[in-house]
Amino acid sequence: xxxxxxxxxxxxxxxxxxxxxxxxxxxxxxxxxxxxxxxxxxxxxxxxxxxxxxxxxxxxxxxxxxxxxxxxxxxxxxxxxxxxxxxxxxxxxxxxxxxxxxxxxxxxxxxxxxxxxxxxxxxxxxxxxxxxxxxxxxxxxxxxxxxxxxxxxxxxxxxxxxxxxxxxxxxxxxxxxxxxxxxxxxxxxxxxxxxxxxxxxxxxxxxxxxxxxxxxxxxxxxxxxxxxxxxxxxxxxxxxxxxxxxxxxxxxxxxxxxxxxxxxxxxxxxxxxxxxxxxxxxxxxxxxxxxxxxxxxxxxxxxxxxxxxxxxx
Numbered sequence: 001x002x003x004x005x006x007x008x009x010x011x012x013x014x015x016x017x018x019x020x021x022x023x024x025x026x027x028x029x030x031x032x033x034x035x036x037x038x039x040x041x042x043x044x045x046x047x048x049x050x051x052x053x054x055x056x057x058x059x060x061x062x063x064x065x066x067x068x069x070x071x072x073x074x075x076x077x078x079x080x081x082x083x084x085x086x087x088x089x090x091x092x093x094x095x096x097x098x099x100x101x102x103x104x105x106x107x108x109x110x111x112x113x114x115x116x117x118x119x120x121x122x123x124x125x126x127x128x129x130x131x132x133x134x135x136x137x138x139x140x141x142x143x144x145x146x147x148x149x150x151x152x153x154x155x156x157x158x159x160x161x162x163x164x165x166x167x168x169x170x171x172x173x174x175x176x177x178x179x180x181x182x183x184x185x186x187x188x189x190x191x192x193x194x195x196x197x198x199x200x201x202x203x204x205x206x207x208x209x210x211x212x213x214x215x216x217x218x219x220x221x222x223x224x225x226x227x228x229x230x231x232x233x234x235x236x237x238x239x240x241x242x243x244x245x246x247x248x249x250x251x252x253x254x255x256x257x258x259x260x261x262x263x264x265x266x267x268x269x270x271x272x273x274x275x276x277x278x279x280x281x282x283x284x285x286x287x288x289x290x291x292x293x294x295x296x297x298x299x300x301x302x303x304x305x306x307x308x309x310x311x312x313x
Contacts, residue, residue, distance in 0.1 A: 064301050222261065
């Protein structure tokens, strides 16, 4: 039996603070050489159980969490709600209680309801941790961390010297929210946002950001360009007139990218709509770090699992 400890969860980057974010990024960088294989880290979570509980489809996130847990030596259970008792009417909470009763040290959870994991905290046993793998529009903290790690690797640790641009559907993007929380915590010099008016969030979420309506203007002299996926249901909701119109106004191509700094990097959390928010030439070009983001996902998730289970957050 493992000794009891206070619950530790990673549900959002909001309020986590610069010191903790940087500590996680350093931990991920230390683990990165082991993220693609090997057995050097296998003792860190030996005897622990990680349950991936996904109520939304996922490829990169769930696969990288599974690999991260396995690289650390944990026993891993992947729970697919699409073929589970949830289809028979069992509630999310009942599913969680049943799996928790089987014995687990950490749950990695993705749900469609924003804030659902915060509500779940009161049902978690003392020795169990939660990681938010995406909850509705609210947060995707490990994506935010892997994005920050990628920026650090290419641009250094001084975020105050950087101009970072986010482009696309900010309003409905949990990735955008986590990236903004992290960029603000790390003291980014300038954060620009470019999107159609009806894809910008309401309220104070963009406080401290510069909203630039035209992409050509927004790209001027930036160091980092983060393109966000246009969720095609926005067309059905009437928020986007057509994919062609969106691409013409907000799609990133090589001529537009030339307005950014010569050494600017291009990022995308995936999945990409090629020819909509980004062209092939940019996505596969020399300035793209999209595959580096994917690679960093395993290292970041190793760092998060290790830090939570072993009490380092």
